[in-house]
Amino acid sequence: MKTLSPFHKKDKDVTAAIFRASRRDFLKVGGLLTGGLVLGVSFFSCNEKGKKLASLAPNVYLTINSDGEIVIIAHRSEMGTGIRTSLPLIVADELGADWSKVRIVQAEADEKKYGNQNTDGSFSVRMFYKPMREAGATARLLLMQAAAAQWKVPVEECDTENSQVIHKASSKTIAFGDLVEAAAKLPVPTPAQLKLKDRSQFKKIGHDTPIVDLHDIVTGKAVFGMDAVADNMKIAVIKHCPVVGGNIKSFDGAKALAVPGVLKVIPIKGAGIPPTLSKPISGVAVIAENTWAAIKGRDLLQVEWDLGPNATYNSAKQLEELEQAMHKEGTVRRNRGDFKKVHAGAKTVIDHVYTAPYLAHATIEPPNALAVVKDGSCEIWAPTQNPQGARDSVAKALGIDAAKVKVNVTLLGGGFGRKSKPDFILEAALLSKEAGFPIKVQWTREDDIKHDYYNALSVQRVVATIDQDNKLSGWNHHIAYPSIDATEDASVLQASDGELGLGATDFPYDVPSIRIETHDAKSHMRVGWLRSVLNIPQAFAIGTMMDEIAEARKLDPIANSLELLGPDRHITFNEEMVKGTYPNYGEDIANYPWDTGRMKRVIERVAKEAGWGKQLPQGSALGFAAHKSFLTYVACIVEVRVDNNKQISIPNVYYAVDCGTAVNTDRIRSQFEGGAQFATSIALKNEITVKNGEVEQNNFDSYQIIRMPEAPKHIHVFIADSADKPTGVGEPPVPPFTPALCNAVYAATGKRIYKLPVDLKV
Amino acid sequence: MPKYSIHINGKVHDVDALEDMPLLWVLRDILGMKGTKFGCGKALCGACTVHLDDTAVRSCSVPVSAVGQGKVTTIEGLSEEGDHPLQQAWKKYIVPQCGYCQTGQIMNAAALLKGNPAPSEAQIEQAMQGNLCRCGTYNRIKQAIQSVTAGKLDNSAKEN
Numbered sequence: 035m036k037t038l039s040p041f042h043k044k045d046k047d048v049t050a051a052i053f054r055a056s057r058r059d060f061l062k063v064g065g066l067l068t069g070g071l072v073l074g075v076s077f078f079s080c081n082e083k084g085k086k087l088a089s090l091a092p093n094v095y096l097t098i099n100s101d102g103e104i105v106i107i108a109h110r111s112e113m114g115t116g117i118r119t120s121l122p123l124i125v126a127d128e129l130g131a132d133w134s135k136v137r138i139v140q141a142e143a144d145e146k147k148y149g150n151q152n153t154d155g156s157f158s159v160r161m162f163y164k165p166m167r168e169a170g171a172t173a174r175l176l177l178m179q180a181a182a183a184q185w186k187v188p189v190e191e192c193d194t195e196n197s198q199v200i201h202k203a204s205s206k207t208i209a210f211g212d213l214v215e216a217a218a219k220l221p222v223p224t225p226a227q228l229k230l231k232d233r234s235q236f237k238k239i240g241h242d243t244p245i246v247d248l249h250d251i252v253t254g255k256a257v258f259g260m261d262a263v264a265d266n267m268k269i270a271v272i273k274h275c276p277v278v279g280g281n282i283k284s285f286d287g288a289k290a291l292a293v294p295g296v297l298k299v300i301p302i303k304g305a306g307i308p309p310t311l312s313k314p315i316s317g318v319a320v321i322a323e324n325t326w327a328a329i330k331g332r333d334l335l336q337v338e339w340d341l342g343p344n345a346t347y348n349s350a351k352q353l354e355e356l357e358q359a360m361h362k363e364g365t366v367r368r369n370r371g372d373f374k375k376v377h378a379g380a381k382t383v384i385d386h387v388y389t390a391p392y393l394a395h396a397t398i399e400p401p402n403a404l405a406v407v408k409d410g411s412c413e414i415w416a417p418t419q420n421p422q423g424a425r426d427s428v429a430k431a432l433g434i435d436a437a438k439v440k441v442n443v444t445l446l447g448g449g450f451g452r453k454s455k456p457d458f459i460l461e462a463a464l465l466s467k468e469a470g471f472p473i474k475v476q477w478t479r480e481d482d483i484k485h486d487y488y489n490a491l492s493v494q495r496v497v498a499t500i501d502q503d504n505k506l507s508g509w510n511h512h513i514a515y516p517s518i519d520a521t522e523d524a525s526v527l528q529a530s531d532g533e534l535g536l537g538a539t540d541f542p543y544d545v546p547s548i549r550i551e552t553h554d555a556k557s558h559m560r561v562g563w564l565r566s567v568l569n570i571p572q573a574f575a576i577g578t579m580m581d582e583i584a585e586a587r588k589l590d591p592i593a594n595s596l597e598l599l600g601p602d603r604h605i606t607f608n609e610e611m612v613k614g615t616y617p618n619y620g621e622d623i624a625n626y627p628w629d630t631g632r633m634k635r636v637i638e639r640v641a642k643e644a645g646w647g648k649q650l651p652q653g654s655a656l657g658f659a660a661h662k663s664f665l666t667y668v669a670c671i672v673e674v675r676v677d678n679n680k681q682i683s684i685p686n687v688y689y690a691v692d693c694g695t696a697v698n699t700d701r702i703r704s705q706f707e708g709g710a711q712f713a714t715s716i717a718l719k720n721e722i723t724v725k726n727g728e729v730e731q732n733n734f735d736s737y738q739i740i741r742m743p744e745a746p747k748h749i750h751v752f753i754a755d756s757a758d759k760p761t762g763v764g765e766p767p768v769p770p771f772t773p774a775l776c777n778a779v780y781a782a783t784g785k786r787i788y789k790l791p792v793d794l795k796v
Numbered sequence: 797m798p799k800y801s802i803h804i805n806g807k808v809h810d811v812d813a814l815e816d817m818p819l820l821w822v823l824r825d826i827l828g829m830k831g832t833k834f835g836c837g838k839a840l841c842g843a844c845t846v847h848l849d850d851t852a853v854r855s856c857s858v859p860v861s862a863v864g865q866g867k868v869t870t871i872e873g874l875s876e877e878g879d880h881p882l883q884q885a886w887k888k889y890i891v892p893q894c895g896y897c898q899t900g901q902i903m904n905a906a907a908l909l910k911g912n913p914a915p916s917e918a919q920i921e922q923a924m925q926g927n928l929c930r931c932g933t934y935n936r937i938k939q940a941i942q943s944v945t946a947g948k949l950d951n952s953a954k955e956n
Contacts (some may be wrong), residue, residue, distance in 0.1 A: 114894030114931045244890050251895035252886045253878035254831020254871035258896055261830040269825070294797060294814060324825035326817040329837075398835045398843055398930050399896045447833070447896025448930045479836040700890055704933075708893055711932025734840035734928060743921040745934040 088215040092176055092222045093169040094147050096125055102197060102211035104131050109141040109148035110158045111419045112247070113449030114708070115764045116701035117158045119245045121166050124159075124697060127238040128170030128231055130194025131210070138246050143421030143441035152420040154454050154563070155619065156664035156762025159697055163760045171228040173217075180216035181208050233695070233757055242700035247445065259417030259444045262404045264472040268297060270465050271328035271476055274317040274485050277341040277727035278559050279307035281316045289334035290320050295327030299335070300468050302461060307342065308524040309560045312427045314457045315485055319465055325476055341727060347558040349491055349724040353389055356493035356514045356555055360387055364512055364551030365528060368539045370610045371547030376508035380499035382586050388496070388575040390790040392722035393489035393564050394737055399447020400477040405462035411438040412463055417446035419454040427456040428463045450712075451563040455487050483737050484729040487562025488722055490515040492571040493555075496579045499547075504587050506598060508547040511575070513538060515568070516557035527554040529568070535617040537572035537661060537769060540607055542628055543580075544600035548610065559724065565712060566765035569663045570772065574790060577659035577773020581780065591658050591777065592641045602631030619665055626665050626759070632692050633660060636669040636754065640690035643752050644671040653677065654685070657778025661770040665761040667692040667754075670770040672746075674778040680794040682718060682779065684746035689767060691751065694758035702763050706751040709767025714746060715739040717772040718791050802863050804829075805873025815861040819853075820844045822860050823870060831871035831899050835928070842927030845900040845907075846870045852907035854926075871899040874906060882906055885940035893931035901927045905941050914945045 091097040097105040106122035122138050125131075141148050150161065174194050181199035182189040185206055193200050198207045233240075250256040275281065287299030304316030316339075320331035377383065403416035405428075412432055418424045421441040429436040446453055458475055466473040477485075492515035499508035513529055520526040529552045531539070539550055564570075584594035604627035607616035618626060637660050640646075644656060653676050660669040673686040687710045696702055719738040723730045731737040776787035785794060797812040802819075804827070811826050818837075823829045823846070832855055835843030839854035846855045847869040874880050882902050885891075892898045901924070908915060908923040915923065920941050929937070 112894075114892075116893070242890075244887065245892065247895060248887050248890065248892065249878060251892045251898050252883040252902060254899045256895055257830075258833075260834065263828070324817075324821055325834075326814065326821040326825070330814075330816075396930060397894075397896075398841060398928060399833070399894075400835070445896075446894060448894045450930075476834075479838070479841075704890070704893055704936075707935060708932030711934060712930070714932075733838050734836050735838070739928055739930060741925045741928065742934045742938065743925050745932070747935070749935060 088218065090173060090176065090214040090218045092172045095166065095169045096173055098173060098210050098214055100211045100214045102135055102209055104136045104197070104210070105139055106136055107141045107148070108138050109151050110162070111151070111153040111421070111443050111446055111449065113153065113419060113446035113453065115705060116245050116698060117153065118247065119243060120159060120698045120701055121162055122246070123238045123243050124163060124166035125170040127236050128167045129174045130196070132197035133238065133243070135197055140443050142443065143425040145422045151422050152454065153449070154419055154451055156666070156764040156766065157619070158762065159760050160665065160762050163695070163697070167230050168225050168228055171230050172223060175223050175228060176217040176220050177210055177213045179220055180213045184208070184216070240696050240699065243698050245701070257444050258399050258447045259415065260399055260402045260447070260476070262415035262444055262474070264404055264406050267404065267472040267474050268321050268323060268469065269325045269328045269476055270319045270321045270462070270473050271325065271332045271478065272302065272317040272319045272461060272481070273332050273335050273337055274315045274481060275304060275339050275341070276484065277339070277344045278309050278315070279342040279344050281306065281340045281342065282318065283338040283340045285318050285335060285337040287318070287320070287335060289336070290331035293322070293327055293331045293334065295323040296331040297321050297323065298469055300465055302464055308520065308522055311487070311521050311562065312423070312456055312460070314461045314464070319461070321465065321469055321473065328476070329478065344558045345727040347724055347727045349392065353491060353493060356553065357387055357389070359514060359553045360493060360495035360512045362553070364553045366549060366551050366612050367531070367534055368548060368550040368607065368610050369612060373508050373510050373547045373549040376499050376501065376547045377497070379501060380507060381502050382500040384498045384579070384582050384586055386496060386579065386788055388494045388571070388578070388788050390492045390571040390574060391720070392491045392559065392724070393570070393716060393720050394483055394486045394722050394731070395448070395450045395452035395564055396482065396734070396737060396739055397448030397450060397452055400479055400482040401453065401458035402474065402476050403459040403462040404472065404474045405459070405466040406472040407432065407463060407466040410434055413440045413442070414459055414463065415442045415444055416459045417444050417453055418456065418459060419446065419449045420456065423454070424456040424459045427460055431460050432463055432467055450565040451567070452486060455562060479733045483731050483733060487521070487560045489564035489567065489570065490518070490561045494571065494575040496575055498579055498583050500583070500586055506543070506545050506583055506587070509541060509543070509545045510549045510551070511538060511541065512551050512553060514553040514555040515571070516555045516559070516561050518561050518563060520557035521561050524557070527556060528552040531614055532617050533568045535619070536568040537576065537663060539611065539616060540628060540662070541576065542605055542630060542633065542662070543598040545598070558727070566663055566768040569661065569765070569769040570716060573659065573661040573769035574772045574776070577661060577770060578776045578787060580659070581657070581773070581777040582786065592637060592646055595637055595660060596634055599630040599634050602634065604629055621665065628662065632667045633662060636660065636667045636690040636692050639752055639754070640669040640671050640688050643690065643750060644688035646671060653782055655778050655781030657774045657776065657781055659770040659773035659777060663766045663769050666763060666766040668766045668770050670774040672771065672774040672778045674775060674782055676779065676782045676794065682792065682794065684714065684775070685748065687746045687749045687771070689749070689751045690754070691763065691766070692754035692756055693761045693763050693766070694756050695760040696753050696756070697760060699753060702753055703751040705763045706767040707749045710746050710749045710771055711740060713768045713771035714744070716768070716790065717775050718744070721791055798861070800860050800863070802860065802868060803865065804868040805870060811860070813860050816859045818856050819846065819858045819860055819863060819868065820855040823855060829870055829872055833896055833900060835897065841897070842904055843897050843900040845903040845927065847903060847907055850907065850910050852904045871903055874903065880906065881944040882909070882940065885943045888943065889936045889940045891933050891936040891940050893933055897927060897929045901929065901937055905937070909941070909944065917942070
């Protein structure tokens with residue numbers, strides 16, 4: 035069984051791996067230097083003007099050249115979070131670099147060298163904050179040692195600033211570039227020998243830094259996957275089997291081949307059932323001189339499919355069936371106390387079923403990849419979140435060693451979890467091998483909407499009991515959705531611990547009885563992960579039920595949540611898990627505890643900043659929800675306005691977030707701004723439905739995402755001032771938004787929402 | 797294969813293309829101008845927005861045969877140094893996240909301001925509603941446009 039994306043175990047060898055640089059490895063990093071260098075030893079190369087350069091490269095992520103240029107490797111994929119800026123700026127800040135002299139080079143796939151490159155699960159900063167600081171600190175110490183020796187002063191009296199070593203007492207300074215040769219002769223310190231900067235010394239961490247690709251993006255020069263080219267490259271557009279698990283029975287490519295510019299028609303054998311997280315769907319590719327000819331050719335293909343057992347699948351029917359199952363006994367996954375007993379003694383029982391649909395990622399850049407297979411090797415250019423996974427999958431599919439596969443990572447025109455799957459990359463590799471020339475596979479929007487790895491549809495039932503003393507006495511959460519694991523193993527019928535750990539089993543409220551049960555839900559689709567994954571439906575059910583509980587208890591929703599979180603303390607959940615331990619996003623819960631105090635502080639902050647309790651005009655109201663995900667604490671208040679036509683608009687959104695140490699504050703805010711808009715689409719628009727095995731939506735007319743007039747007007751983000759370990763912000767904005775919005779809709783209209791997307795007209 | 801002479805960014809380009817080939821693919825696949833992006837192919841997302849005689853059009857839905865003598869401007873031709881006031885404003889407000897839709901957004905906004913140098917907030921929203929951004933940068937896009945509307949053009953946008 036593969037380790038699934040959001041639940042990664044932390045790469046424990048990351049520090050060891052990055053200090054294992056070798057000269058041979060460095061030579062492989064295209065465009066870095068004309069030569070490379072061995073640990074701590076100077077090595078001469080030439081710059082563009084032919085000037086001889088020495089370099090210092092004490093770590094795989096960092097090289098300082100004698101002309102003052104600092105090259106920092108970005109080894110994680112840039113899909114809009116700003117990670118290509120945020121990780122290098124950690125290195126630069128610890129080093130004391132002049133940020134304007136830093137050049138970022140994107141790493142190719144190489145796990146041994148860079149550590150984990152699978153960019154998802156909101157863990158780039160969490161996992162690499164320390165290694166990046168150590169990379170900068172290593173070079174800083176070497177440079178200070180070289181300067182101290184030259185000045186004959188103790189190294190402790192030296193500091194770095196603006197790409198110089200400085201000695202305050204004598205006002206002496208030397209530029210980094212002038213120290214490179216001497217520093218490179220010194221032994222590289224171990225991480226234990228490093229003294230990392232105090233937080234007060236940071237110039238970049240905790241401040242706003244513009245993203246490094248800004249100019250290229252606004253001038254159209256930024257290279258996304260779709261923009262990659264190779265000599266003699268041809269374009270492939272694929273007609274995919276409309277039903278998951280189906281195969282080609284027969285096909286006729288004659289009409290397609292008659293289109294001017296069409297060169298070949300090639301079938302691709304798909305994974306079948308299970309569809310897997312790494313293999314292509316069955317399809318027939320039309321290969322042409324240009325994209326338009328390939329699209330036209332595809333329209334003329336005649337394919338007869340063996341659609342397989344999923345051809346009778348209907349998502350609406352599955353939702354009905356799952357709803358029935360919610361009233362039976364399920365598999366208990368977490369248990370505290372005796373729910374049956376508290377239920378019997380309850381004064382009030384609140385009992386509701388919540389449904390949510392499949393969601394498609396709909397990145398504006400549809401999946402695409404360029405593969406050049408030649409002489410038993412393969413080079414890929416692709417917008418991939420998971421270059422190492424792609425490399426391994428391509429090697430396996432082509433039957434060659436992974437060392438023969440080079441994966442170059444372009445910018446990603448959105449990812450959200452879709453581009454961590456290599457299926458479209460494999461298509462390019464298989465087609466290039468078969469055709470004998472470089473192939474760019476280009477998915478159209480219709481391919482993307484119809485053949486995604488969808489966030490699962492779900493049905494949940496929550497039964498909450500309130501006792502004679504007006505206390506919440508019981509919480510019984512029933513859950514059913516096709517598991518991501520079933521995409522790899524068709525026998526899996528219930529949610530995994532990892533999936534339940536995305537908001538459900540880590541239900542943090544202090545209730546005498548908690549019972550969390552799962553039910554069977556067979557998978558008929560390619561189910562994957564989408565920005566915050568099962569936190570989306572789980573936070574929707576929990577966050578809206580919490581609001582209903584507050585109402586039943588005649589308490590303010592904020593006061594209700596603060597009370598139920600109980601005293602400030604760390605929760606582990608482990609003793610109540612029926613099997614195994616709480617996964618905690620792959621981190622040891624001793625290092626990253628569930629801290630009720632931190633959650634209470636963000637709730638108090640958001641209430642204060644939003645002016646919770648203030649009077650709003652008729653038809654307007656505030657709604658609240660709080661949800662921790664990916665180890666980041668978030669509280670959210672949404673203001674809605676519902677007009678006479680039952681149209682919902684969102685004048686204001688307020689977020690308070692505690693993500694530990696804030697690295698690039700501007701990109702934290704931008705993730706929350708974007709997260710609110712992404713979640714607005716989920717709450718009000720997004721719905722994939724399946725009839726007779728085929729997705730019914732096609733393009734942005736039938737699968738809608740919000741447009742500017744519908745977007746929340748003002749999104750206010752308040753970041754906790756924290757020295758704690760940093761945690762991610764890519765996904766955490768999404769989960770609490772939908773329940774906060776639904777709670778606001780209730781406050782404005784009196785209508786409770788139990789089904790997504792919200793439709794006030796039914 | 798029909799031949800077309802089309803005016804793009806002040807130059808005439810001779811291309812051989814099927815008459816129904818959208819301008820988008822002429823730009824990207826034949827001329828190698830990659831700043832104009834493909835998003836939907838049905839004029840639903842705006843990622844492929846270019847100007848045809850100062851009007852914003854979705855190049856995925858304009859066949860090459862319909863371009864005629866019209867003057868096409870793409871992101872590559874919006875400004876010589878990448879310093880159009882909107883490009884500067886986009887930098888000042890750090891608008892992009894993934895960046896993929898942004899060239900289309902900028903081209904659409906530039907056409908809006910040519911026709912209406914001082915649009916109201918509602919007019920901006922109306923004009924920009926055909927351009928999707930999945931990362932959710934709409935508010936910063938709006939701020940950036942508002943910063944270069946008449947009267948503000950010379951100061952705030954050039955601070956960067």
